[in-house]
Amino acid sequence: MPADETLVACQDAALTFGRGAQAVVAVHGANLVITTGERLAVVGPSGSGKSSLLHLLAGLEQPTSGKVIRSASLGTFGIGLVFQGDSLIPALNVLENAALPLVLAGRTETAAQEAARAALDLVGAADLAERLPEEISGGQAQRAAAARVLAQAPRLILADEPTGRLDHATGTRVLDALLTAADRTGAALVVTTHDPAVAARLTVRRSMRDGRLLAPEEIS
Numbered sequence: 001m002p003a004d005e006t007l008v009a010c011q012d013a014a015l016t017f018g019r020g021a022q023a024v025v026a027v028h029g030a031n032l033v034i035t036t037g038e039r040l041a042v043v044g045p046s047g048s049g050k051s052s053l054l055h056l057l058a059g060l061e062q063p064t065s066g067k068v069i070r071s072a073s074l075g076t077f078g079i080g081l082v083f084q085g086d087s088l089i090p091a092l093n094v095l096e097n098a099a100l101p102l103v104l105a106g107r108t109e110t111a112a113q114e115a116a117r118a119a120l121d122l123v124g125a126a127d128l129a130e131r132l133p134e135e136i137s138g139g140q141a142q143r144a145a146a147a148r149v150l151a152q153a154p155r156l157i158l159a160d161e162p163t164g165r166l167d168h169a170t171g172t173r174v175l176d177a178l179l180t181a182a183d184r185t186g187a188a189l190v191v192t193t194h195d196p197a198v199a200a201r202l203t204v205r206r207s208m209r210d211g212r213l214l215a216p217e218e219i220s
């Protein structure tokens, strides 16, 4: 795999919600290229457009104008999105939640659960495997959700405030796990955050202000 393969490129990609007087421009013409090996922090205050930008990169939202181009090489599990908030299926335990996408993609239950266990271990949540989502805290659920993404070994990990609801030690562990997983698999990693200490763990920082993506800054 070439070191600088482009995975996703935004060309003047804008995202507007609503119309007319109610229109909110969440992202103004963003230009951004994500290559393999990328370690990018997107920082900015609440409402500045970080989640919207991530959703454009993931293809969850289509740009209102401009383009978002994803490499055909990304395939089924090319992009793994760690969402803000709860995303676990209540009727499945943590292990089954983490294994589900792999089972749906045709892996055997055993192979899927093996990958899920390894990912839970990586985020320090192996002891939660048999618990239901209602039996764990919000921070533990965030770790389980991160494990579900890591089990898929995506080539691009998009993490939306992955440490936002966690105490410092747990947040550090989740971030360590995302960085370790990205290093091991060669995945690119994009993290949105309010927290300068989280941004400092990545290589490049881009700030958002009122929907505008500012120029890249290298993090020393």
Ligand SMILES: Nc1ncnc2c1ncn2[C@@H]1O[C@H](COP(=O)(O)OP(=O)(O)OP(=O)(O)O)[C@@H](O)[C@H]1O
Binding pocket: 017, 018, 024, 025, 026, 044, 045, 046, 047, 048, 049, 050, 051, 052, 053
């Ligand atoms: N589905 C939606 N419908 C209408 N407006 C939206 C929608 N999603 C986001 N917005 C608006 O777009 C702007 C950017 O929101 P976004 O969630 O991307 O910001 P953010 O920087 O991720 O904020 P936070 O840090 O609080 O998650 C905000 O003004 C928000 O109210």
